[in-house]
Amino acid sequence: MTKASESQLRRALRKRRNRDRRRSAVHHAVLIIVVVFFAFPLFWMFMTSFKTPREYYSMPPRFLPQQFHLFHYRKSFAPWTIDPTQLSEGTYFIEESAGRVEPVGPNILNSFIIVGGSVALALAVGVWAAYGLSRFRFKGSKNMGFWILSTRMMPPIVIAVPIFWMMRSVQLTGTHIGLILVYVLFQLPFVVWMMKSFFDEIPPSIEESVFVDGGSRATALWRVVIPLALPGVVATALFCTFLTWTEFLFASLLTDSSSATLPVVLSNFRQDRGILWGQMSAVMVVSLLPLMTIAVVLQKKMIQGLTAGAFK
Amino acid sequence: MDGQALPGPRVSWRKRMQPYMYMAPTMAWLLVFIVYPLIFALVMAFKQFVLKRGLGFWDMPWVGFGNFVTAFTDQYFLMALGKTFYLIGVAVSIELALGMVVANLLSKKHIKYDALWVVLILSPMMLPLIASGNLWRMLFDVRWGAINALVMFFGSEPIDFLGTTKWAFFSVIVVEIWQWTPFVIITLLAGFRSVPEEPKEAALVDGANRFQIFWNVVLPMMSGQILIVLLIRSMDVVKTFDIVYALTFGGPGQSTTVATFYIYRQAFTQFKLGYGSALSWIMFIIVYLISFLLIGVVRPKETAI
Numbered sequence A: 001m002t003k004a005s006e007s008q009l010r011r012a013l014r015k016r017r018n019r020d021r022r023r024s025a026v027h028h029a030v031l032i033i034v035v036v037f038f039a040f041p042l043f044w045m046f047m048t049s050f051k052t053p054r055e056y057y058s059m060p061p062r063f064l065p066q067q068f069h070l071f072h073y074r075k076s077f078a079p080w081t082i083d084p085t086q087l088s089e090g091t092y093f094i095e096e097s098a099g100r101v102e103p104v105g106p107n108i109l110n111s112f113i114i115v116g117g118s119v120a121l122a123l124a125v126g127v128w129a130a131y132g133l134s135r136f137r138f139k140g141s142k143n144m145g146f147w148i149l150s151t152r153m154m155p156p157i158v159i160a161v162p163i164f165w166m167m168r169s170v171q172l173t174g175t176h177i178g179l180i181l182v183y184v185l186f187q188l189p190f191v192v193w194m195m196k197s198f199f200d201e202i203p204p205s206i207e208e209s210v211f212v213d214g215g216s217r218a219t220a221l222w223r224v225v226i227p228l229a230l231p232g233v234v235a236t237a238l239f240c241t242f243l244t245w246t247e248f249l250f251a252s253l254l255t256d257s258s259s260a261t262l263p264v265v266l267s268n269f270r271q272d273r274g275i276l277w278g279q280m281s282a283v284m285v286v287s288l289l290p291l292m293t294i295a296v297v298l299q300k301k302m303i304q305g306l307t308a309g310a311f312k
Numbered sequence B: 001m002d003g004q005a006l007p008g009p010r011v012s013w014r015k016r017m018q019p020y021m022y023m024a025p026t027m028a029w030l031l032v033f034i035v036y037p038l039i040f041a042l043v044m045a046f047k048q049f050v051l052k053r054g055l056g057f058w059d060m061p062w063v064g065f066g067n068f069v070t071a072f073t074d075q076y077f078l079m080a081l082g083k084t085f086y087l088i089g090v091a092v093s094i095e096l097a098l099g100m101v102v103a104n105l106l107s108k109k110h111i112k113y114d115a116l117w118v119v120l121i122l123s124p125m126m127l128p129l130i131a132s133g134n135l136w137r138m139l140f141d142v143r144w145g146a147i148n149a150l151v152m153f154f155g156s157e158p159i160d161f162l163g164t165t166k167w168a169f170f171s172v173i174v175v176e177i178w179q180w181t182p183f184v185i186i187t188l189l190a191g192f193r194s195v196p197e198e199p200k201e202a203a204l205v206d207g208a209n210r211f212q213i214f215w216n217v218v219l220p221m222m223s224g225q226i227l228i229v230l231l232i233r234s235m236d237v238v239k240t241f242d243i244v245y246a247l248t249f250g251g252p253g254q255s256t257t258v259a260t261f262y263i264y265r266q267a268f269t270q271f272k273l274g275y276g277s278a279l280s281w282i283m284f285i286i287v288y289l290i291s292f293l294l295i296g297v298v299r300p301k302e303t304a305i
Helices: A003-048 A071-077 A105-137 A141-152 A155-167 A176-200 A205-212 A216-229 A229-245 A249-254 A262-266 A276-297 A298-307 B013-045 B066-075 B075-106 B114-128 B129-139 B147-152 B165-194 B197-205 B210-238 B243-245 B259-269 B275-296
Strands: none
Touching: A003 A276, A003 B075, A003 B129, A003 B165, A071 A276, A105 A176, A105 A216, A105 A229, A105 A262, A105 B013, A141 B013, A141 B275, A155 A249, A155 B013, A155 B147, A155 B259, A155 B275, A176 A229, A176 A249, A176 B013, A205 A216, A205 B114, A216 A229, A229 A276, A229 A298, A229 B075, A249 A262, A262 B129, A262 B243, A276 A298, A276 B129, A276 B147, A298 B165, B013 B275, B066 B075, B066 B275, B075 B114, B075 B165, B075 B210, B075 B259, B075 B275, B114 B165, B129 B147, B129 B165, B129 B243, B165 B210, B165 B243, B197 B210, B197 B259, B210 B275, B243 B259, B259 B275
16 A cells, blocks of 8 residues: 555545544534423423522522422421421411412322222233233134224223213212223223233243143133233333323312322412412422333333334 | 134134133223223213203203214314314424434434433423423413523513413424423334344445435335324324313413313313213214224234234
């Protein structure tokens, strides 16, 4: 290789490296803008939950509170730690303390009971169909599977009126049970299709050893298949939690003040004097935490759930 | 699907019924909570609801097709339906375009800390819809909202995003995009990552430029994913309710009243349960027509539904 061509080559390489570097810089810059759009509102919510009303009503707004007050959290989750005599002494929170929002501890409990109960029930009901679709080839299996999946396309409002009327006539409005029954319905298509995909990965030969020992299919399912698919069961349960933790329409129709879930509480922060933004932000931050945890645990399985049944 | 072969005539009746026994609990649940309510709603749709003490369901007067006739002449309902379709068209296409760009960027090898980016971008999905409506009401506020601070920083007058008909629908679209583009991004990102390297390199050797590679090599391989995202997102936009409820409550006027919200208002704030049922059925039929239309496009591909 001559000297001239070597330097030419080197120049071309450097040029290419510079171009790659420029392109990479542009790509990162675009990503930063995208991330700001998606993450900034959440940052804002987080900060508002620590601000005094004077701070969050200020214009131009302040990015960070002067001091990270836990007042809104205490008021929502542990109101007994607030000394009312101190409030009237001219703290920042007088206008906030005027709002009569009940502490949300019981509502978090409601959310856990209703979501937990419905996930357990949906798994108990749906796992059979998932196994059936995975292991048997029978007349109408394809149509049944498709029909189960298609129910997720239906807008919930379509059955809201009759379900409301049904629940009212059997006096299940205002109870946990009514809402649990409806949430099972929303989770079933996901349970069936996610669990089917996990069962498909388990070779049927494993169950045959149970049949040889004289066990039935149901025994094989409970003793062998489900323990093997346990990570899938956990993923499905978490995904179903993700689906129903945020449900609002039916929660608002079927619960009363004693059984209200978190999304219902979040829609109730309108007071005569306006909206309690700080306290609302604090409750929103807390309502976000379970789902954040689930998303971190699930990662890739979440995409599988969101597009359940769509891909072979 | 491995497992048992198709049962022949020799197989006992019990054995042949076995798969259906496994399907029974799920099918029964869906029958009780979807099929029965739908039939019930159909009956309700032919009645006029008078909420009076001691008046049972069957005592309420029949109105024949009255509710359906009213629905098709109710300009507010037709407007609300139009808004739903408009929202599907605008929001889903922006989400898809933005999702393609971001997912494509994230799949590139020279992007550092891609896991961190993904977590930050996904964070809106974790927020309950009703909370994101609340949050954006805070950001859009005309007096002290952060977005108006930005608007004023650029020397413009503050915009009343939620109080004017012109901007309110725009605000709903923004929140819809903010909440759901992350879903589009992760689904498409999985698609981009599954595209093998060899065909891309082969095209590069053949002298194709980057755009040609994207258009002719990558995109065809992703068509399945793109269609699925399109289908799922369109069906989900039809369900839009929580965001409107928390952000604008359908207002100002009727400007952000989408179909679901209109039905909700008719049925549960004006207690026209019969009329609400009729509207529900009309919506049900429209949604199923659209989804079968879309699935008809998707089905020949490598997808399962």
